[in-house]
Amino acid sequence: MTEAAYQENLPLHEPHSWWTRYVFSQDHKVIAIQYTLTAVAVGMVALVMSWLMRLQIGFPGTFSFIDPSTYYQLVTMHGMIMVIYLLTAIFLGGFGNFLIPLMVGARDMVFPFVNMLSYWAYLLSVLVLLSSLFVPGGPTGAGWTLYPPQAILPGTPGSGAGIVLMLISLALFIVAATMGGLNYVTTVIQARTRGLTMMRLPLSVWGIFMATILALLAFPALFVGAIMMLFDRLLGASFFMPAIVSMGQHLDHQGGSPVLFQHIFWFFGHPEVYIVALPAFGIVSDIISTHARKNIFGYRIMVWAIVIIGVLSFIVWAHHMYVSGMNPYFGFFFAITTLIIAVPTAIKVYNWVLTLWHGNIRLTVPMLFSIAFVSSFTIGGLTGLFLGNVVIDLPLSDTYFVVAHFHMVMGVSPILVVFGGIYHWYPKLTGKMLNDVWGQWHFWLTFIGTYLIYFPMHYLGFVGMPRRYHAYDGYEFIPESAQDLNVFITVSALMVGAAQFIFLYNMYWSYRNGKESGGNPWKATSLEWQTPDTPPIHGNWGPKLPVVYRWPYDYSVPGTKDDFIPQNHPPSAEEPDTPTA
Amino acid sequence: MAASKAKSWTPSVGVPEDWGTVKLMSLATPRFALRLLLTVLTVLFLLIFVSYLVRMGVYDWRPLSEPLLLWGNTAFLVFSSAGMQAAKIGASAGDRNKVKIALAVGGGFAISFLLGQLWVWRELNMQGYYLSTNPANSFFYLITTVHGLHLLGGLVAWARNMRRLHNHGNIEFEQLSMSVELCALYWHFLLIVWLILFGLMLST
Numbered sequence: 001m002t003e004a005a006y007q008e009n010l011p012l013h014e015p016h017s018w019w020t021r022y023v024f025s026q027d028h029k030v031i032a033i034q035y036t037l038t039a040v041a042v043g044m045v046a047l048v049m050s051w052l053m054r055l056q057i058g059f060p061g062t063f064s065f066i067d068p069s070t071y072y073q074l075v076t077m078h079g080m081i082m083v084i085y086l087l088t089a090i091f092l093g094g095f096g097n098f099l100i101p102l103m104v105g106a107r108d109m110v111f112p113f114v115n116m117l118s119y120w121a122y123l124l125s126v127l128v129l130l131s132s133l134f135v136p137g138g139p140t141g142a143g144w145t146l147y148p149p150q151a152i153l154p155g156t157p158g159s160g161a162g163i164v165l166m167l168i169s170l171a172l173f174i175v176a177a178t179m180g181g182l183n184y185v186t187t188v189i190q191a192r193t194r195g196l197t198m199m200r201l202p203l204s205v206w207g208i209f210m211a212t213i214l215a216l217l218a219f220p221a222l223f224v225g226a227i228m229m230l231f232d233r234l235l236g237a238s239f240f241m242p243a244i245v246s247m248g249q250h251l252d253h254q255g256g257s258p259v260l261f262q263h264i265f266w267f268f269g270h271p272e273v274y275i276v277a278l279p280a281f282g283i284v285s286d287i288i289s290t291h292a293r294k295n296i297f298g299y300r301i302m303v304w305a306i307v308i309i310g311v312l313s314f315i316v317w318a319h320h321m322y323v324s325g326m327n328p329y330f331g332f333f334f335a336i337t338t339l340i341i342a343v344p345t346a347i348k349v350y351n352w353v354l355t356l357w358h359g360n361i362r363l364t365v366p367m368l369f370s371i372a373f374v375s376s377f378t379i380g381g382l383t384g385l386f387l388g389n390v391v392i393d394l395p396l397s398d399t400y401f402v403v404a405h406f407h408m409v410m411g412v413s414p415i416l417v418v419f420g421g422i423y424h425w426y427p428k429l430t431g432k433m434l435n436d437v438w439g440q441w442h443f444w445l446t447f448i449g450t451y452l453i454y455f456p457m458h459y460l461g462f463v464g465m466p467r468r469y470h471a472y473d474g475y476e477f478i479p480e481s482a483q484d485l486n487v488f489i490t491v492s493a494l495m496v497g498a499a500q501f502i503f504l505y506n507m508y509w510s511y512r513n514g515k516e517s518g519g520n521p522w523k524a525t526s527l528e529w530q531t532p533d534t535p536p537i538h539g540n541w542g543p544k545l546p547v548v549y550r551w552p553y554d555y556s557v558p559g560t561k562d563d564f565i566p567q568n569h570p571p572s573a574e575e576p577d578t579p580t581a
Numbered sequence: 582m583a584a585s586k587a588k589s590w591t592p593s594v595g596v597p598e599d600w601g602t603v604k605l606m607s608l609a610t611p612r613f614a615l616r617l618l619l620t621v622l623t624v625l626f627l628l629i630f631v632s633y634l635v636r637m638g639v640y641d642w643r644p645l646s647e648p649l650l651l652w653g654n655t656a657f658l659v660f661s662s663a664g665m666q667a668a669k670i671g672a673s674a675g676d677r678n679k680v681k682i683a684l685a686v687g688g689g690f691a692i693s694f695l696l697g698q699l700w701v702w703r704e705l706n707m708q709g710y711y712l713s714t715n716p717a718n719s720f721f722y723l724i725t726t727v728h729g730l731h732l733l734g735g736l737v738a739w740a741r742n743m744r745r746l747h748n749h750g751n752i753e754f755e756q757l758s759m760s761v762e763l764c765a766l767y768w769h770f771l772l773i774v775w776l777i778l779f780g781l782m783l784s785t
Binding site for chain 1: 584585586587588589590609610613614617618620621622624625628629632635636639641712713716719722723727
């Protein structure tokens with residue numbers, strides 16, 4: 001029996017108590033909401049940290065408690081929370097959990113109990129991380145990259161309890177991500193409903209699927225690095241610690257290699273950014289095709305591009321290490337692979353644009369966010385090509401050029417997709433539409449605002465302004481105008497921050513008072529929009545699982561009555577044969 | 582590969598008649614998931630392996646002494662795997678008694694292995710080979726810790742199977758035998774990992 005046939009005939013175990021319905025739920029939709037709300041909450045903490053940092057940079061000395069140590073702690077916690085605890089958790093745990101079973105026509109994930117465990121392990125990891133804010137010495141200030149030897153030596157804030165809690169929290173997160181990841185991959189491979197071949201999957205699923213495979217293969221590297229650093233810190237080992245004099249004292253460590261940590265960390269770290277980017281790619285493809293009433297251009301190559309980007313992401317890691325002192329010939333190799341990975345990414349950008357071309361475009365809020373993604377990711381990606389070349393990376397490394405680059409590709413672009421995705425799928429989750437006027441305000445303020453923040457920041461990098469400095473007064477090589485630009489960026493950042501409250505309030509207000517959406521307000525083709533109930537009930541589909549007859553991009557098929565044909569719509573006499581796209 | 586050439590937009594909008602052709606693999610779901618997990622664990626142990634090789638080349642490497650008990654522990658692990666394999670064979674033959682005995686043997690030897698590892702740690706400490714003294718020591722403790730914890734995790738699954746086998750009169754044998762089969766696979770994996778890492782440590 002196939003998994004789907006097996007699941008279809010299983011009796012459904014409806015949760016009975018409030019606790020098993022809303023708290024300890026094994027339903028993928030509830031778990032998705034739990035992941036999303038937790039990620040957004042901890043993301044708000046990191047957002048406030050960014051305001052504090054920007055206030056310090058723009059108006060040095062605003063807060064007397066922001067000394068260099070505190071600043072580095074803010075830098076570290078902001079970065080780690082945003083990359084791992086917000087973006088990774090929301091794309092895999094939030095969108096992945098919600099979309100995968102619905103889009104593959106399954107009742108739930110294949111291992112619902114493990115799925116539930118994965119959320120609680122994630123929550124525990126968040127709590128452990130946040131607890132580091134309250135221990136003596138405070139959280140670690142080693143930068144999200146946690147480079148040894150400094151990370152565990154006095155002189156770096158949080159080298160006491162802070163770094164230990166950070167590493168334990170990461171280990172817990174990795175356990176959670178592994179449990180979740182096993183579920184997502186196995187569900188996509190095993191639990192697809194009848195008629196749903198891999199090449200009939202929506203690109204959202206492909207993006208999340210590939211990202212999950214990356215996560216499963218890359219997180220062990222971070223795990224090993226974290227355990228080794230814990231051994232160094234707690235048990236006196238010297239995996240990464242060379243012979244070193246610290247605070248006038250000759251330490252007991254010797255023979256370790258800090259560069260080994262960098263290799264291990266970035267072997268994880270580079271795939272990590274694609275773990276964030278690939279789901280965004282997939283979701284954008286689906287939103288653009290739905291809201292332009294047009295099939296995605298080049299579906300097959302979009303799938304291949306996702307796969308190839310995923311594979312290549314494992315052989316570019318040392319482009320983060322050009323200035324580490326490693327063998328320069330390594331730099332040569334990694335620069336080549338970094339340039340190569342730009343090719344499938346560029347193809348995806350062309351295909352998004354070609355999907356829009358002559359499409360019946362509706363500039364709904366999800367569509368606006370998706371188009372904005374294409375714009376910001378292209379720009380952020382182009383600056384990545386600069387940085388991927390060794391020679392030009394040397395003067396730009398550790399400047400604000402790098403900060404601007406990674407915020408564009410990680411902080412702006414995927415976040416735009418998170419917003420777009422939430423505006424797009426909120427009606428399915430709740431049965432209500434998010435308020436459109438507020439959505440437009442939220443979009444335009446965010447889109448224009450983030451450009452105002454990060455575009456000028458590239459110039460700061462060009463003039464050589466270094467990153468991870470808590471203040472810039474008194475340096476001769478930094479011109480006065482740079483400080484003016486810092487003020488401008490800070491004001492823009494605070495404005496963008498404020499605009500997010502419109503979104504948060506919208507989510508709350510629309511849940512209670514929003515317009516009823518019906519089951520398929522966007523007239524989309526993919527399976528999740530064809531559930532008999534909205535929001536979908538436990539088991540998603542009622543007694544019979546859907547049967548799939550076509551791919552999810554039958555939009556504006558010539559000669560048909562509607563401008564879309566759902567995936568589970570059987571072929572009928574009145575439909576002419578679809579000509580080859 | 583052939584599936585990826587499918588032109589999903591062309592007019593073959595029919596449904597394959599039997600469920601079987603839809604799936605990418607014909608493996609049952611729990612088996613697939615375990616193999617996926619083993620892939621992840623392979624990456625984990627491979628990274629430790631590579632770090633070990635890299636570090637081994639540095640001048641200050643001093644190999645550990647090898648307590649004889651390590652060989653004994655290796656034997657325990659082999660017998661443990663053998664027990665799990667016997668349990669798997671018994672399960673597919675439907676022989677409940679054989680499964681009971683073999684599972685107990687397998688688990689018993691695994692527990693002995695773990696206790697033996699703790700004893701080896703104690704012996705090394707008494708001989709002055711502390712974790713922090715030398716990178717070879719650090720790696721030994723790292724490897725045995727990570728491997729041991731994974732075996733402990735396997736024992737959790739083993740314990741569930743033991744409970745199912747002994748508490749329920751009329752258990753769903755098919756589900757139990759799937760779990761026993763998976764335990765066997767997991768055990769063999771950890772045995773191979775141990776043999777490779779142990780061999781690596783011996784060869785330096």
